[in-house]
Amino acid sequence: MDAMEQRIEKWLGTNTYHHSEFWSIRELVRAKEKAGLTVSLCIPTLNEEKTIGKEVIMFKSELMDRYPLLDEIAVIDSGSTDNTLAIAEAFGADTYLSSGILPSYGFRPGKGENLWKAIYQLKGDIICYVDADIKNIHSKFVSGLVAPLLYREKVQYVKAFYDRPLALSGGVRPSGGGRVTEILVRPLFSLFFPELTAMMQPLSGEYAVRRETLESLHFPIGYGVETSHLIDLYQKSGLDAFAQVDLDRRVHRNQTTIDLGKMSFGILQTFLNRLEHNGIVPEMPEFDGIFRQLQAEGKRYETLNRTMVEEERPPMKTLPEYQEKHG
Numbered sequence: 001m002d003a004m005e006q007r008i009e010k011w012l013g014t015n016t017y018h019h020s021e022f023w024s025i026r027e028l029v030r031a032k033e034k035a036g037l038t039v040s041l042c043i044p045t046l047n048e049e050k051t052i053g054k055e056v057i058m059f060k061s062e063l064m065d066r067y068p069l070l071d072e073i074a075v076i077d078s079g080s081t082d083n084t085l086a087i088a089e090a091f092g093a094d095t096y097l098s099s100g101i102l103p104s105y106g107f108r109p110g111k112g113e114n115l116w117k118a119i120y121q122l123k124g125d126i127i128c129y130v131d132a133d134i135k136n137i138h139s140k141f142v143s144g145l146v147a148p149l150l151y152r153e154k155v156q157y158v159k160a161f162y163d164r165p166l167a168l169s170g171g172v173r174p175s176g177g178g179r180v181t182e183i184l185v186r187p188l189f190s191l192f193f194p195e196l197t198a199m200m201q202p203l204s205g206e207y208a209v210r211r212e213t214l215e216s217l218h219f220p221i222g223y224g225v226e227t228s229h230l231i232d233l234y235q236k237s238g239l240d241a242f243a244q245v246d247l248d249r250r251v252h253r254n255q256t257t258i259d260l261g262k263m264s265f266g267i268l269q270t271f272l273n274r275l276e277h278n279g280i281v282p283e284m285p286e287f288d289g290i291f292r293q294l295q296a297e298g299k300r301y302e303t304l305n306r307t308m309v310e311e312e313r314p315p316m317k318t319l320p321e322y323q324e325k326h327g
Contacts, residue, residue, distance in 0.1 A: 007239070008198045015155070015243040016200075019144030025067040028143055031150040038071040039146055040124030044114035046078040048132035049087055055130070055137045056091040062139040064092075069143060074122055075132075076101070076114040084132075096121055102321060108311060111205075112225035116313045119214050120322050127214060131205035135251040145208035148243040156213040156241040157233055161200035162250040178203075184264050185227060188271055192280065193231060195239045202230055203267075206247070213241075215317040215326075218277075220310045223263045224270025228312075231274040258293060262308065265291040269310040 001009070022028060032039065041059060045052060056073060063070045075088040075095045089095045099107035101117040115129060126149050128142050141160070148155045181203050189196040196202065203226050213233065220228050233241055255263075269289070275281045289309040295302060316322050 004194055008195060011195075011198050011239050015148075015240070016246070017144070017148060017243065018246045019140040019248065022144055022147035025063070025069055025139065025143050028147055028150060029067050029069050032069065032146075035150060037125040037150065038123060039069060039126045039128065040118075040122040041070050041073045041128050041130065041142055042115065042118040042122060043073070043075045043088075043093070043130055043132050044078070044111050044118075045075050045080060045084050045088070045132045046111075047080045047082045047084060049080075049082040049084045051135060051137070052084050052132050053087045053091055055132060055134065056088050056093045058137050058139065059130075059142060060092045063142055069146065071124055072122060074118065076118050076121070078109055078111075078114060102319070104321075105313075105319075108221040108313075110221035111223075112219050112221040113313065115225060116219035116221070116316065119211070119316045120319070120325065125211050126208055127211060128208040129206065136249060138247075140247055141206055142208075144245045144247055145206060148245065149208055149210060152243070154240060155243045156210050156237065157229070157243075158208045159199060159201065159242065159244045160204045160206035160247050160250075161244055162204070162247040180260055180264050180267065184267060185271075188268075192275065193234060196230055196234055198239065199230065199242070200244055200246075202226060206250075211326075215322070216315050218315060219313040220266075220270045220273075221313060222270075222308070222310050223266030224273075224310050227267050228270050228274055231271075231278065235278050258304075261293060262291060262306065266308055266310050269308070273310065273312070 043052070043055060052075065059070065059073055064073065073093045075085065075093045076098055077085055077095065078098050085095045098114045098117050101121050118127060126146060128145055130141050134141065145158045145160055148158050178201055181201060185202055186197060217229055217232055219225055272284055276284045289307050291306050291308050293304040295304055
């Protein structure tokens with residue numbers, strides 16, 4: 001076993017947890033109060049009326065009313081056309097339109113935009129992000145991720161991992177998911193950042209991060225936000241800045257191969273940008289940002305072209321408005 005493998009093995013042994021290790025939420029609240037920290041939950045949304053109500057009810061009843069682990073629950077919305085915001089507000093979440101936060105900087109559609117603006121809007125010393133489409137939602141999706149930050153000062157960024165059975169019309173398929181990770185991201189990490197292959201699910205949408213870390217990171221507005229975070233923080237602080245927590249299982253809706261292709265294209269753009277930004281390659285060629293796909297219908301064949309440019313938001317701490325609000 002070479003030195004690289006030894007470092008990965010050591011990190012897996014010290015920085016990888018199972019959520020059951022943090023079963024006592026009462027103990028987590030004590031640790032939070034002892035550390036003098038506040039915790040905010042951000043749920044980014046776009047047309048999630050079928051699942052958002054259940055998430056808000058569960059987190060509020062378990063982690064605010066029963067145990068005061070969370071200091072706020074906020075939904076940051078990209079402009080839903082269904083009842084997502086009304087349902088979330090009715091069940092007790094603070095609701096915000098992403099376009100209404102820092103309006104002088106404009107609005108860009110994309111999950112990364114919501115996550116970035118949440119840093120400005122929310123007040124917590126720790127911000128936990130949880131996707132809005134989880135069908136088997138449970139308090140562990142927050143408590144399990146926040147716990148390592150409460151107990152270990154050196155940990156800055158905690159990622160979730162889980163088995164990802166796919167919810168289909170006929171029920172739940174017992175295995176699957178993580179396809180973009182295994183086909184695209186893990187091979188890229190193996191070539192350029194082999195220590196990051198220790199992350200079980202680098203693209204998971206659930207993670208908890210210290211504010212001082214989040215405010216220093218660039219935020220791609222689209223699919224590449226998680227990849228960008230891992231690379232930039234790793235380059236700055238190394239693998240020991242991370243931890244990961246096994247949440248057992250996450251049931252969510254399936255995505256088509258067409259949609260996974262779009263996701264991969266966005267992530268690949270971000271990855272190449274990070275190679276240049278971090279000086280790993282001297283200069284990238286100019287790309288036109290057009291993702292070209294094909295479809296066949298009978299004997300008719302056509303191209304589907306979509307322009308996808310992974311714009312980035314700057315570190316939040318560089319904004320004068322943020323400095324004024326959060327010091």
